[in-house]
Amino acid sequence: MPALVFDCDGVLADTERYGHLPAFNRTFEEFGLPVRWSDSDYAEKLKVGGGKERMKTLLTPDFIAEAGLPTEPGALDEQVARWHRRKTEIYQAIIAGGAIPPRPGVRRVAAEADAAGWTLAVASTSAEPSVRSVLELAAGPELAARFSVFAGDIVPRKKPAPDIYEYAVDHLGLDPAAVVVIEDSRNGLRAALDAGLGCAVTTSAYTRQEDFTGALLVVSSLGDPGPEETTTEVLSDPLGADPRPFVRLADLAFLLTGAPRPH
Structure with missing residues (x-):
């Protein structure tokens, strides 16, 4: 899967x-x-x-x-x-304290992926307690429990080295060709690509101007429907996924095909 x-x-x-x-x-x-x-x-x-x-x-x-x-x-x-x-x-x-809101679309897309039987994971160079705190904030405790978490010092080199992604793929027994990584930085993208994984980027406060050459998709966020709608701004879409008004799981699944999308 x-x-x-x-x-x-x-x-x-x-x-x-x-x-x-x-x-x-x-x-x-x-x-x-x-x-x-x-x-x-x-x-x-x-x-x-x-x-x-x-x-x-x-x-x-x-x-x-x-x-x-x-x-x-x-x-x-x-x-x-x-x-x-x-x-x-x-x-x-x-x-x-709840002062930092989750990014749009994370819980929605993760829930859709879980319902479809996808494996869910977080791979980060931050300390594991910090990662788990943010994951529960973003996904909610019940959905967060469905994630495998790979974080901190479990690998010797931090991003942009591919170690954390290679570790996650090996530990979970994943087929690299069936993995979509969601990153926000050039360092993270490099780590994913060097691990042989496809990567979509949701730019964040410090990263919008970075070079994301090699990403399968670059968007402002995953976006969410109403009542507080956040639409996705598509910044780079080399495969023609056209994920608007917001990114769905089907758009991420399409990225794994590696072929231009018919319209």
Whole structure:
């Protein structure tokens, strides 16, 4: 059977700007670190996969000295791990507060895929507790329980490396030709493509201007029908799927055929 594999941040909910960024900055404040990331700073940090990895970009000799951090690599790693654990706690509290809405169409398309017998999964480089919090927000607890979750440090390399997708495909015994990945970033797209998987992109707050060459479909969102209708803006559609006014499971299934769609 086919499989639908979602990235988490930016795909299930627009969590980067309104969840991760404030959680990083509150963590820095709590630990007395001499840094606060602006919106533009964080847009650059998103080019680095993984929260701990983003934190480690701070660790220049000058920063280590100014913050009074240990210089021994193992002790530094332990310090970053403490920061990241606290950041994850703060982030989960933000998600639980309900201030960040799910992205349009995620629950609808996932429910349709589940009803059709598709395998559902999330593959993310974020910490697993964070991913599960966002998944429950986006899909609801009952549907979220139908997902397999692959996240955090279960693979050695983060996106854009394909490791997390290769791990998910192998663990679930999937046929790569029957998998559709939903991503929102160039790094995520590269990871999916290098794992041999077809990928559709729903652009998010920080990614709309990125290069999505190789994607089977690029849209503003999956969209949803009324009463609060969100229509899909099609940004790239090389196969002619024409998923309007919003993306349906049939449109994603069509992407697996790899052939232009008749009209």
